[in-house]
Amino acid sequence: MRPLRIGIVAGEASGDILGAGLIRALRQRYPQVEFEGIGGELMLAEGCTALYPLERLSVMGLVEVLGRLPELLRARKRLVQHFINNPPDLFIGIDAPDFTLGMERQLKQAGIPTVHYVSPSVWAWKRKRIFKIKHSTDLLLTLFPFEAEVYQPTGQNLRFVGHPLADSIPAEVDFDAAWSRYRGTGEEGHRMVALLPGSRGSEIKYLARPFLETARRLQAERSDLVFVLPAANQRRYEQLEQLIQAEFSDLNLTLCLQGSREVMAVADAILIASGTATLEACLLQKPMVVAYRMAGLTYSLYSRMIKSRWISLPNVLAGEEMVPEVLQDRVTPEVLAPLVIRALEDTEYRRRLARVFGCIGDQLRQNASERAADAVAELLEASVAEH
Template sequence: MQSLRIGIVAGEASGDILGAGLIRALKQRYPQAEFEGIAGELMLAEGCRSLYPLERLSVMGLVEVLGRLPELLRARKRLIRHFIDNPPDVFIGIDAPDFTLGMERALKDAGIPTVHYVSPSVWAWKRKRIFKIKQSTDLLLTLFPFEAEVYQPTGQNLRFVGHPLADVIPAQLDLNAVRQQFRPDPVSGPASEPGKELVALLPGSRGSEIKYLARPFLETARWLQQQRPGVRFILPAANQRRHEQLQQLIELEFSDLTLDLVLQHSREVMAVADAILIASGTATLEACLLQKPMVVAYRMAGLTYSIYSRMIKSRWISLPNVLADEEMVPEVLQQNVTPDVMGPLLLKALEDEPYRKRLQRVFGIIGEQLRQNASERAADAVVELLESRCAER
């Protein structure tokens, strides 16, 4: 089986990272393989053909989705029809379970082998989804070691592959070069001289996240700057559109801040920061792998939160705390996303040296657990599924 057609759909930027690594690993095994579906910039660079813009799928929250629901349903219906009319050898849905699992179920029923890459957070909420996942997918690739136990009642064909981010962080970072680019000021010890620290602000990549988090993050920066006048801030924008939004906000309301707005380079920015104020999401895992103190925050539409808060069973929302199985970083939600709450927490992250050292130790252990050469292991599992299907024919 040297020539393959592989359907692959990613729903947001984090899925684009996973998809690019998987495509690269599969191409090493099948150089002539063709990939098509929904791809971001990284997957496109690996040769995947995108049938629909990934940006249109990247929407968060129940209320926020409602306005886009007809468009999303039409897109999914067209993609399902496309793949049924032109069956790929395997279909891979990456995260975005509300979108991809429905596709996987329809394609599996049509006889197409299906893979779901990234377990939905069934350990946190809606645990009964494990039965829907079993019906929808022939193979589930999980990123975290604790997830296998959740699926035992279904006998799910599951493979823990580790997390690709753990394989590249910080190995792919030239810290000296990054430091020269983003913080040419000298540092002494694990943090800068008190009052001259660098704090990274990461309010998220989605438009809804910028809407709810950008202003309180900048207000918190102002609060901290009043406490420590020499502190400096850096804010990486996910793309040009977000850069323009943030630049306008900063120029109108926050020109007093000692702040650099940069385009992309969020990982590099986090690597050289002394502390991070960050939106809950995959970026918190990157910060964890970089062993950085952080304050995790999230705010969404009130109705969305009231629904979600009743459904969530996990004690924590952030991956660093979930993986450590204890509260290693503070989490701030909804009405508490204010400078009066987040500012003191961020100040503690800068000043408490015993806490910083313990955090580095715990986060180092997490990195070792997740460092499994994930893209290669995921590709091996997909190949095994393909070969078993060929043997059955």
């Protein structure tokens, strides 16, 4: 009997984390299973064969995507043709809905069972996408419990699996080692602010300078503050290092390569770009200020479509504004610095935030990779039985 083959495509680093956990859990059930598609370092380490480099898919923002659209469309066409010519037993698209849902629709029409892991943010904008998702995928795996209600009109085959980050945080964080590395050399009594302007080049472009300018303002107002900025990869490290040396050498700042979770774990407050990292900070029960800027045209278009009251996952999951959100032209030191000071110094706020974030962690902690693998295995075995 030939081994099972599963096509799998992740579109960015957060999808690589989800994909690696799912591959690992599925391999426990099917030791000889083969995976191929698009994945990052974590998925490749679990044995996924790469057909295209993941970093070429990681594009954020409408304007930025338009510049790469021909390449992305060619890549998707080649991948679809590959899987139609060499049909896998099942195909899994992880997040990146603009790329993966189109693949899933074509593969499903070709008779290949499809799974979409991570619901698009239909609760926030473009809710009518639920009908496209219904036609594209046989099974939808959701990370958050509130998402099931949105899909009721289509009767979507859906499974809430929880979030793998909730399973791993804070259990996998070595707090002693993180403290020693990032705070051990500082003066006694100092407080640490983590700066996380994002992992994409466009995020660094729009957020790094205002974050560093905010750090400068905070340093002038609070002499006991130190700052740590973890770069997502070597390219971002060099980009940030050049900016810091040219304009911010006066800051009491440590630039480090990777380690963002550990940095957040021992920080007293976090200034952070909106994205998956805000969920990590939430699960670590950390006070934060969330900010985001993008190209003006992109923001003008997106802001008209967004229906959600909040953009950051901590607020969406809490159902109230637990952390401040600062967007576009308001992303300035004058706005951000007082909010960071409140996150550092408002004791009652910090206590309440820890309680609410603790409840969110309990809700999302569901052994997600195992639950996702169970749901995929059910679909896979039903499909194999039919054939």
